Amino acid sequence: MANITIDGKQVTVKDGITIIEAIDQVKTELPRYCYHPGLSIAGNCRICQVEVEKMPRTVIACNTRVAEGMVIHTQSAKAKESQQVVLEFLLANHPLDCPVCDQAGECKLQDYYMDYGLYDSKFNEQKVKKTKKAVSIGPTIMLDQERCILCSRCVRFGDEITKTHDFGIFNRGDHAELNIYPGQELNNKYSGNVADICPVGALTDKDFRFKMRVWYLGSQESVCPGCSRGCNIKVEYEKSRPYHLKNERVMRLKPRENMDVNKWWMCDEGRYAYKSIDQNRIQKLISKENGVSSEISWQKALEKIAGLLKNAKPSSWAVLASPQYTNEELHLKKKLFKDQLKWTHIAFYAPGQEGSEDNFLIKKDKNPNSAGAAQILNLNGAADMTPVIEKAKRGELEGLIIFGHDLEKIYGAETLKLIRQKVKTIIYEGTNNNPTSAVADMVLPGVSYAEKEGTFTNFEGRVQRIRKAVEPIPGTLPTWDFLLNLSGLLGLSYKALRPEHIFEDLAKDNQAFQDLNYKKIGHQGMVWNKK
């Protein structure tokens, strides 16, 4: 342990850490470009200058280790002057066209100029222009060489995180430019992260570029539903200009730091999967009667379903739950269908849907809550939907409630056709249109993960919260809300008003969730109690 002083505050920190790490621990502001806690130290941008008493010159905080008794100043005149001078150099060849740069608003050059710069430019020379302006370097990223400050974060990301060695800095001095190897393209499963870590507008995300100024964005913490890792994310949505991009609300996803799950990163597959939140959504509650479809109210639909379920023989109906749903929703499904109605045909696992996997973040189970589903529904190894489907095909089922699954995708169009013929009533609940919703007798519009509260349990048993970023589309209802209402009509009275209450009930009901609550789960999740 080392006792040091940062801006007059005495702190004890671990031996051998760098000054910048100590500064971050006490949450003091210090500018930085090349330093990133997830990458090796480069120490090339020089902006993180601090004054250390008894040292003749200011030093860079990211590459100087703390030592016993060090007295560090981040705000002294000497430190500030150094920071300012370095910034002036960094901006020497940088274009001054922030109004047309997409990074504006989240650019560290802009921010630091306002915080640490504010000098009058002494630079009379011509700026050295770099060769490549706004070129595509792969499916996801655009490169603008003249905006690059050569911090080498992207280079190190390629070398150390993805090991794909994409970027290099070519030529030298004023002419040094960042690029990928000639003739190659940036195409790896984590490429989007380089736009996040690039502190300036040199690497921008094609998907987001010029879609919206960042100051119009709202941001909400959530968890990526793309696979069972459950990377922590921020859902960034259009906040204040509803007339802009009318039917698109979610603008982008960004990774959110969680050292136990995804560190600072997320994969491209997850990053760009947000489009289904705003596209191809089921928006109307449709009920078919004698071959005629009509739109009905939730009230009517609930009564109708309650009527059907009241009279249903427990063994002649089946429910296909899904690991795409929250713990709370799965808990309500269990309570209603298993405990209350005593149905025996309950399943959630869709066979053959595994995707690719790597030894970094991506898991082959593309569901965010398989662990939760297995734990809550407790089907003793009978989670596979196939036996239910076989039963349906043989005409042994009268009714089928499907949550989110597209049977055509899993079992093929023929099977779906056959099931349609053999099963009298098919009720579909989900967010997006698909061939299964198209043939259902009743289609209930649900809400996406960005429009509701709840928790997912990742593959390691970490229970993590998703939060509502945008309001549900009018006419849609969160599944937990629908299930609460339906349970009420079927004589199962609940005092729950919100997912948080449902979770409390789940915690009482299920050993694995014991002692957990929303407050404890917090922003970083918590591992459940399962032994």
Added chain:
Amino acid sequence: MNRAILNQLDVEAEKVVAKYDQKKAATLTLLHMAQDKVGYVTPEIEAWVSKWTEVPVVHVHEVVTFYSMYHKKPAGKTHIRFCTGTSCALGGYEKILSHLKKKLNIQNGEVTKDGKFSLEEAECLCACECAPMMQVGDKYHMDLTEKKVDQILDAHK
């Protein structure tokens, strides 16, 4: 063609790499070896060096573009580096350089039509005491005059 040359160089490369503690230390040497044979550094050479040194090819390319003594495009059979440093300027290199350019009929960075010479204007080559000077191939020629330049060129024809 390059492939065949590089295959021949493999034997030597193995010896070079063995000399160093770390394979990556052999990068510069291997680049020079291959450039000497091929004339300039091609993408194949970069890949070959990358294979031997285990330095990712993009970083080999960084090295190649960093140093001015690696040619990124074909050079003439004889490469001339003409010093344009301060001492050579004081010594009046400008007249000699324009004479050389006229004689070869090329500008800075170009190769003569017959492929025999290429010209590169260089910063100080560290021979100020005998300015003006130029480097032809590996050899320094000093205290240049127009006549001297003619003789040197003739000798290399």
